[in-house]
Amino acid sequence: MEANLGVGRGSYIWGRSVHNTRIECLWYDVTQGYNTKWKNLFINLELYYGLIPENPAHIWLLHLLFLPSINQDAQDWAQAWNSHVIELSDETDRSPRDLFFFGLVRHGPHSLGWASQAQDDEHLPSDEVAAYGVDWELMDDRHMMEHLLVNNPQDWADHNPFTPPLPSQPDRLSYVECEPPDTSLPAEAAELLLAQLRASSRFNFPSRSMDVCKLIWTEALMICGRLHGIYTHGI
Known part of the structure; x- marks a missing residue:
């Protein structure tokens, strides 16, 4: 955005997460809707069902077993959220989907091509940039602010909300390296594993029930142990 529109317009928010309270909300x-149940499942698998997070093969198995179900949960939640009605103070209550549609009807489609024609006189004043993205009403929501504090501890030294603001631009951006998990099992072994899970009489696979997912993980771990012996040692 800054490459297209230039700096000083609030195109990109640097600094504390309080300047992005709407996305934090x-x-x-999202966390309350479906994330927490999966987080709790993985914690339970680690505590009681043999999951070793440092083992790349275990991470590969988690992806294979549960990623499609997590993605489906995300799609279902997004559909529900886009359809829920939002109370609006200055117009008819509408869903996010309706707001998007009627916004297109009223204002027309805006794209980066349109935005790149912005004039220099559209730059935001420095005081507006400093307050950009802050939803002051949301700041009074105790549950929301607790969630923000827990998930962004780096923004609040000693949990002090009066900590001086961070620099307008960090020295470097955060970088998280996401290497795809690897396993010594070949692709045909993964297909065989999935086929055996689908044929199981103990549960329906795949499943989005957390209790069933524990059974799936336990069964898959045993099957993988046998397959590893077959494909690596010919046992």
Whole structure:
């Protein structure tokens, strides 16, 4: 955005997460909607069902077993959220989907091509940039602010909300390296594993029930142990 529009327009928010309270609010809803159940499942698998997070093969198995179900949960939640009605103070209550549609009807489609024609006189004043993205009403929401504090501890030294603001631009951006998990099992072994899970009489696979997922993990771990012996040692 800064490459297209230039600096000083609030195109990209640097600094504390309090300047992005609206997306933090959405993240809170996502967490409550479906993220927490999967987080709790993985914690339970680690505590009681043999999951070793440092083992790349175990991470590969988690992806294979549960990623499609997590993605489906995300799609279902997004559909529900886009359809829920939002109370609006200055117009008819509408869903996010309706707001998007009627916004297109009223204002027309805006794209980066349109935005790149912005004039220099559209730059935001420095005081507006400093307050950009802050939803002051949301700041009074105790649950929301607790969620923000827990998930962004780096923004609040000693949990002090009066900590001086961070620099307008960090020295470097955060970087998270995401290497795809690897396993010594070949692709045909993965297909065989999935086929055996689907044929199981103990549960329906795949499943989005957390209790069933524990059974799936336990069964898959045993099957993988046998397959590893077959494909690596010919046992």
